[in-house]
Amino acid sequence: MHGLGADGHDFEPLVPELLESGMPDLRFIFPNAPVRPVTINNGFEMRAWYDIVGIDRRSAEDFTGIQASTDAIGALIRKENERGIATNRIALAGFSQGGAMALHIATRLPDKLAGVIALSCYLPLAKQFATERSSANLATPIFMAHGTQDPVVPIGMGDESRKILEGTGYRVEWHAYPMPHSLCEPEVADIRAFLKKLA
Numbered sequence: 001m002h003g004l005g006a007d008g009h010d011f012e013p014l015v016p017e018l019l020e021s022g023m024p025d026l027r028f029i030f031p032n033a034p035v036r037p038v039t040i041n042n043g044f045e046m047r048a049w050y051d052i053v054g055i056d057r058r059s060a061e062d063f064t065g066i067q068a069s070t071d072a073i074g075a076l077i078r079k080e081n082e083r084g085i086a087t088n089r090i091a092l093a094g095f096s097q098g099g100a101m102a103l104h105i106a107t108r109l110p111d112k113l114a115g116v117i118a119l120s121c122y123l124p125l126a127k128q129f130a131t132e133r134s135s136a137n138l139a140t141p142i143f144m145a146h147g148t149q150d151p152v153v154p155i156g157m158g159d160e161s162r163k164i165l166e167g168t169g170y171r172v173e174w175h176a177y178p179m180p181h182s183l184c185e186p187e188v189a190d191i192r193a194f195l196k197k198l199a
Contacts, residue, residue, distance in 0.1 A: 001031060001073070001098025003120075005046040008032040011095065014183075018192050024199045027085075031076060033069065033098075049101045050124070055153065061125055070105050077109075091198060093117035096153060096181065100124045103161065106140065107133045107170070115198045116142040117191060120153055120181055123161035133168065142172045143194045145187050147179035 002010040008030035015028055033047040040052045050065030073092070080090060091114045094102040099121030106116045107129065116137070121144075123129065142165065146158035155176060162174050173194065177184050 001049065001092075001094035001101050002033065002047070003094075003096030003098055004038065004048050004052065005041075006095075007047050014188065017188050018195060020192060020196075023196060026195070029076060029080075031073065034072075036065070049097050052097070055157075063125065066101070066104060066124055069101055070108070073101065073105055074109075077111075087111040087113060089114050091115040091117065091195075093119075094121065095119045095183070096121055103142075103165075106137050106142070107165070110134050110136050112136050113140050115140060115194070117194065118142065118144045119183065119187070120146055120150055120158070121161075122153060122157040123164055126161065126164055129164060130168070135169075138169045139171060141194070141198065142170055143175070143191065144172055145175040145177065145190070147181060147184075148176050149179060150181045152181040 002008060012030060019026065033049045035045050036048050036051060037043040037045050038048050038051055040054060049069040051062040053059045077087060077090060081087060092102040092106055093116070094100070096119070099118035100123065102116050103118045103121065103123045104125065106113055125132070144158060144162055146155045148155055162172050165172050175187065175190055177187050
């Protein structure tokens with residue numbers, strides 16, 4: 001899942017870098033978030049999985065938008081199930097706001113996933129996490145990565161989310177890289193290795 005203001009094509013060029021010989025066939029799906037006004041960007045309309053009021057834990061969170069996007073991704077998972085792909089063979093991945101959605105969905109989904117890749121992001125609705133979380137993905141590998149110089153989603157938010165997840169029994173593989181709010185070559189190599197382990 002893409003980040004705020006991007007679209008489903010954003011990470012398509014990354015696919016060849018994630019595949020290497022000997023890996024099983026993988027199908028990548030790049031959904032688009034709906035276009036909506038985003039409060040933190042002065043109400044400007046852009047693709048967003050949910051509205052963002054502010055980027056700190058004290059800001060109100062858009063429960064309705066997060067739930068609508070959760071339902072939309074859930075429908076995509078069910079569509080893959082209908083094609084014969086079991087949920088435990090599906091990995092959720094996302095960058096920034098898309099990564100936040102991947103974490104949110106994976107920790108509340110009643111069915112086990114193959115894995116989760118959450119890049120430069122945080123766990124949304126963390127206050128409700130303890131009462132809403134599902135144990136279905138406690139043993140599911142979660143790859144979390146963050147840039148140490150991220151000015152958009154500070155690494156502290158990602159690290160705090162990692163600690164919340166680990167503190168409740170989730171299996172998190174944490175990586176930090178000397179970069180801003182982006183991806184880097186060592187991170188891509190680590191994601192490739194993570195995908196190989198899931199195969």
